[in-house]
Amino acid sequence: MKRQSLGKRLGKWISIFGLSAASSWLLSLSSCARNQELTTITIQPSTFTFLTPDPTLTANFTALGTYIHPPETKDISALVTWSSDVPQLLTISGTTVSPTGNGCGVVNVSASYSHGTGPDGNLVTGYSTVTINNPLEAICPGGTAAPILAVTPEQTLTTGNSVTSNPVGINCPAVSCGAPFASGTAVTLTATPSANFVSWGTTCPGATTNVCVVALTANETITAIFQ
Numbered sequence: 001m002k003r004q005s006l007g008k009r010l011g012k013w014i015s016i017f018g019l020s021a022a023s024s025w026l027l028s029l030s031s032c033a034r035n036q037e038l039t040t041i042t043i044q045p046s047t048f049t050f051l052t053p054d055p056t057l058t059a060n061f062t063a064l065g066t067y068i069h070p071p072e073t074k075d076i077s078a079l080v081t082w083s084s085d086v087p088q089l090l091t092i093s094g095t096t097v098s099p100t101g102n103g104c105g106v107v108n109v110s111a112s113y114s115h116g117t118g119p120d121g122n123l124v125t126g127y128s129t130v131t132i133n134n135p136l137e138a139i140c141p142g143g144t145a146a147p148i149l150a151v152t153p154e155q156t157l158t159t160g161n162s163v164t165s166n167p168v169g170i171n172c173p174a175v176s177c178g179a180p181f182a183s184g185t186a187v188t189l190t191a192t193p194s195a196n197f198v199s200w201g202t203t204c205p206g207a208t209t210n211v212c213v214v215a216l217t218a219n220e221t222i223t224a225i226f227q
Contacts, residue, residue, distance in 0.1 A: 041126030104140035150178030
């Protein structure tokens with residue numbers, strides 16, 4: 001009888017110990033889930049280049065957060081705070097970035113998150129590098145020391161006017177633009193539509209049609225006048 005009683009008591013303690021261990025394990029899982037911790041933020045793309053500082057150009061970015069307890073990687077683009085270290089060069093609206101048109105350079109875009117990252121609330125930040133080129137400025141990334149041919153269309157009432165070049169490089173749809181060409185290049189400019197074109201002013205001597213040929217040896221600006 002004593003042996004049977006001892007066995008029952010031992011079985012009872014083993015059952016209590018098992019239940020206690022199981023409860024601790026479940027509580028641990030629950031605690032781990034509640035304290036899911038963000039460890040890193042990765043921005044995609046990690047680098048991006050705007051070929052010109054044109055404010056109409058855009059690029060979209062995604063912030064991916066990597067968590068532990070439990071491990072998980074997910075899109076947190078809507079949760080992070082987006083910013084850049086040179087706001088005068090780059091505009092950020094949500095996940096979309098654009099050049100401001102105020103110059104060229106290299107800008108660091110950051111995505112930061114300080115909420116829901118565990119009990120200590122650590123700030124986690126990821127970075128992407130954005131380069132804003134300007135081939136018309138030698139000091140800019142992607143710039144060149146080659147002569148620049150710039151075109152300034154002028155117009156009054158008509159629309160749909162443009163100036164293009166051969167060799168290719170210039171395509172000005174009623175706004176000023178330009179491109180570098182090797183020194184000595186004969187660049188042919190064509191203003192269209194010819195029915196709207198008035199003249200090249202005094203900037204293309206000898207031209208009597210909507211076609212202007214420029215032998216480029218130094219920086220030069222051509223004006224296209226439309227009616």
